[in-house]
Amino acid sequence: MNTYVRYPIALKRDTKKLVHPFEVENGLNCNCYCPECDENLIAINKEKNKQIDHFRHQRDTKCTGSYETYIHWLSKEIFKEIDAIKLPEIRFKNLYENYLDKFKDFETRLYNLYSKYYVPKEFRQTYKYDFLIQEKSTFKIDKSYDEKTFKTDKGDYRADIVAEYKNNKILIEPYYSNPIDSIKYNKIVNSNITTLSIDLKPFVGMNNFIYTIEDFKNFITSDINSKFWIFIRKEKVKNLTEKFFYKLENKIKENVTVFKKHKSIKDKISLIENEKNDLFIEMEKLRDKVQILISKTKKEKKELKDLETDYYKRFK
Ligand SMILES: [Zn+2]
Numbered sequence: 032m033n034t035y036v037r038y039p040i041a042l043k044r045d046t047k048k049l050v051h052p053f054e055v056e057n058g059l060n061c062n063c064y065c066p067e068c069d070e071n072l073i074a075i076n077k078e079k080n081k082q083i084d085h086f087r088h089q090r091d092t093k094c095t096g097s098y099e100t101y102i103h104w105l106s107k108e109i110f111k112e113i114d115a116i117k118l119p120e121i122r123f124k125n126l127y128e129n130y131l132d133k134f135k136d137f138e139t140r141l142y143n144l145y146s147k148y149y150v151p152k153e154f155r156q157t158y159k160y161d162f163l164i165q166e167k168s169t170f171k172i173d174k175s176y177d178e179k180t181f182k183t184d185k186g187d188y189r190a191d192i193v194a195e196y197k198n199n200k201i202l203i204e205p206y207y208s209n210p211i212d213s214i215k216y217n218k219i220v221n222s223n224i225t226t227l228s229i230d231l232k233p234f235v236g237m238n239n240f241i242y243t244i245e246d247f248k249n250f251i252t253s254d255i256n257s258k259f260w261i262f263i264r265k266e267k268v269k270n271l272t273e274k275f276f277y278k279l280e281n282k283i284k285e286n287v288t289v290f291k292k293h294k295s296i297k298d299k300i301s302l303i304e305n306e307k308n309d310l311f312i313e314m315e316k317l318r319d320k321v322q323i324l325i326s327k328t329k330k331e332k333k334e335l336k337d338l339e340t341d342y343y344k345r346f347k
Pocket residue numbers: 065066067068069070088094095096
């Protein structure tokens with residue numbers, strides 16, 4: 032299978048730099064290798080070639096790598112060459128779904144806030160609040176490592192990429208088809224380091240396996256839509272939680288008249304319902320009365336008929 036995989040970028044053996052096929056000599060003279068199996072790659076780059084320039088393994092390769100391992104490796108290499116990445120925004124939903132159960136007082140605080148402003152229970156579906164609590168931002172990188180091992184109470188794990196700026200660090204987990212599993216997730220939670228994942232599939236799909244180092248660098252640096260928060264460290268979540276409560280209280284204050292209106296409509300409905308129910312009872316009673324009257328007239332009519340019949344019998 033690997034014989035046929037086309038790699039748009041490879042690593043040069045002497046300089047350890049990423050190169051395009053058009054920057055190197057043709058064939059095995061390109062002096063490039065596969066990071067997975069360490070075999071020499073062939074550069075396909077002759078001008079008269081009908082196929083698009085690329086690198087590939089030799090026909091008798093023993094390589095067990097795949098396109099997935101390649102793009103994963105390439106993303107780690109790219110991190111060695113960039114000095115910042117754009118981070119996606121954080122919405123309250125991101126926090127609520129993943130972390131807030133870890134703050135015991137959250138529900139109590141919420142309950143107290145709702146009670147203070149008489150928020151109707153219909154407006155207490157907290158999970159529906161989709162606040163933006165942190166804008167998109169840029170994370171500068173002054174140091175980065177790949178495949179760094181972290182010790183946690185749940186066991187060691189290897190982070191794909193660690194990006195650092197001064198005392199801040201984030202872990203970056205690029206993936207092609209398999210996002211991180213729950214075992215790794217639990218270890219990340221235990222290590223309490225902010226972690227971002229990058230879905231590489233949209234990039235590869237959009238570029239149909241043909242792209243330059245710059246293209247991939249731009250994607251890793253600037254694309255927001257393929258980046259997802261996996262975990263945000265507890266101290267930061269606490270901070271964001273305060274922002275959430277501040278925003279929520281302001282929104283609640285702005286909507287006090289809505290709550291009042293909601294209550295007055297509900298009161299009105301319950302009044303109407305009560306009146307309707309009383310009338311129903313009344314109606315049932317009347318129905319019974321009518322039934323009694325109907326049977327009474329039946330009885331009287333029968334007596335009348337009998338009387339008439341009897342009268343004529345007397346003339347026989
Ligand atoms: Zn290989």
